[in-house]
Amino acid sequence: MCFSELAIGKIKAIRSFTACKVRFNMQTSAVAIENTKTGEITEAVYEHPFIVRLCHWVNAVALFVMVGSGLQIFRAFPSFGAKIPEKVLINWPKSLAIGGWLGGALQWHLTFMWIYIGTGTVYLGYQIFSGNYKQVLFLPRDIRGVWPMVRHYFFFGAKPRVREAYNSLQKHAYTSVVVLGVLSVATGFAIWKPIQFSWLAWMMGGFHYARLWHFIIMWAMLAFVFGHLVMVVLHGWNNFISMLTGWKKDPEYLAK
């Protein structure tokens, strides 16, 4: 049924072929669960392989520590630019930071950065080599799907038909957050090693701007986390379980 669409038109064919492939991949690890009492059948798909789930949760812990210790580091000089003039921009409370003092916070930051980079790299490597990135990478063809999803989420619009594992807005979020992750590491290295990676600091507009970018990217990351958590609470019980067990019951994209 999927393949018959190939004949219709070139562009449409490529699109449906991708969708078909996604569905095909999924079906290789899908099961039909039979309720032994009622005989009712529920479908379930193995969505998230172990490596992805592991990276997700370890990275979540690492991000939490990086933000907490980062804010304690920021407390030591709550400003941007040179020493002069020094203006305290934000008086971030110590209770909402990790490490207790600058040295402690640096220990957390310089330890968990490797875990953060490690899980990010393994995740990215897995996505690329398994081909899984195709179902989550935001591409120009996904742009037109964004507005209907925004309308649905925020302005009570009708729910667009679900055809793929991830809708356009999800793809946008999960692609952006990977970009933010890479940028958080790049800006971090520009601050930590402004001489050895002077080209990185230069690309960010210098040492002072690198520190500002690092800070801004953290807030962008937190905005993603906020949206991510809100979505889990509002819509995502099935998604939440699937990030724990890998298995998602009754995925919408399989609905007939």
Added chain:
Amino acid sequence: MYRRIDQRKFKSMSRRELLKLTPVVALGALAIPSVQKPLLRLGLGFSDWASKLMFRSGHLATTFSDSDLTPFEKFPINDYDVDDPEVDFDRWTLTVSGTVQKPGDYRLGQIQALPKFRQNTRHVCVEGWDVIGRFGGARLSDFLKIIGADLTARYVYVECADDYYESLDMATALHPQTLLCYEMYDQPLTREHGAPLRLNIPTKVGYKQAKYLTDLKVTNVLQRVGYWEDQGYSEFYGL
């Protein structure tokens, strides 16, 4: 069309997958202080190890034009104890020891007789701020040569008039921008900035750049690493 299984099988399958994630819970062990301390030390040690690999001995820190300099009056004075440990300049010497051929007391004049280098470089504090200063002095590498230091030794360790102490890896000690600094802004060092002799190391963070030097030791073993390092800061902290 799919493999058909019953509910119980699905539950046990899900449980098995969930249990695979238990290593994540192990991260919770970091909340226990006795586990946390050594693990964070390990992490910091790993960062230092990686930093040593990233350090390129031939790569120079950016230098700046005179117009970029932070005015001298605004160059911060950071101490751990006193601004002025009241060094007696007339009797001051740098006491050299360790794996060197010519240990002993060196006068400031002997250091000033070495080729003089001036550089406008960024001084970066571990707190996150930075200033651009003008420093002048002799290359530490030149001094190490005249004292006949074993350049394959691992560290150069210094002690200061205010009981501050610091250590440097040999690769950084031999870096061409690492200075035994006796001038700032073309004037002799002031007491607050570490007279008569301080370290200026553009490739290191500020706390490594000890002031009011009194002792210098070339060694393979460190009893103490540095005043701040021994309280938990990074040992290498190269920029």
